[in-house]
Amino acid sequence: MDVHTSAAVVLSAAGRTGHEGSVDRACALVGADLLVEAAETIVAPWLTAGGTLITPQDGSWPRGMASLGHAAPCALWVRGTLPEDPAAMVAIVGSRRCTPYGRDCARDLAHAVVAGDRVVVSGGASGIDAAAHLGALGAEGRTVVFAAGGAGTLYPENHRDLYRQAQGSGAVVWEFPPGRPLSRQAFLHRNRLIAASAGVTVVVEAAERSGALNTGRTAADLGRLVVGVPGRIDSPASVGVLRAIADGWAALLLGPADLVELLGGAVI
16 A cells, blocks of 8 residues: 555544645654554455545546545545546435425436436435435436445445445445544535535425535535425425525526436536
């Protein structure tokens, strides 16, 4: 393992984001003599279990992460194959407490994405995320889960089969190595990776304060196209999306056909 990869691993294990001056920062944490040894100790069990590790120095590093600048991850812990091109990926995100309408919309939009030979990206959570992943898988398409917590963490645990299927069709990706606990901050870290990885982000349902809005706003701040699915004005699950559309940082999405047209003109 080279020194740059070792530095990325050590910083990742320390919960650091940003890889600028990574070798010096990692050496300050563990000492230059122990750097490679420490990294190999962390990585070896993951590789033995069939996982892979990529860093910004690798050719397979997803290009969209560069848009995060100093907030880009130090490393990504992967099971499966992660596409490199953000134009190939469409994020579909929304509320865990979704409505049947939102669930159906997420599924139908996922079908439209994979019909265009693109990849559905989401966070593996209950509600809209799960509907999007399962919609892609049901249409025999590809999907990528950006998961929170340390590598190998499954949240929620009853999505074990979804994670397995996603790994087979595309990939499951974590920012931090095995053993890092889940926290509220872990989900916010995960959200920025979803936003950066995809060329287009679709917010299906989101309450007034929702992690899905955090993902969508981050994507908008990165200069990506963000679209929102309109819902009932009296539905708490739609308040956040309607506000995003009204405030102008999310465009109105009229349905799967509209998304197909938007994807045809999207430039990353």
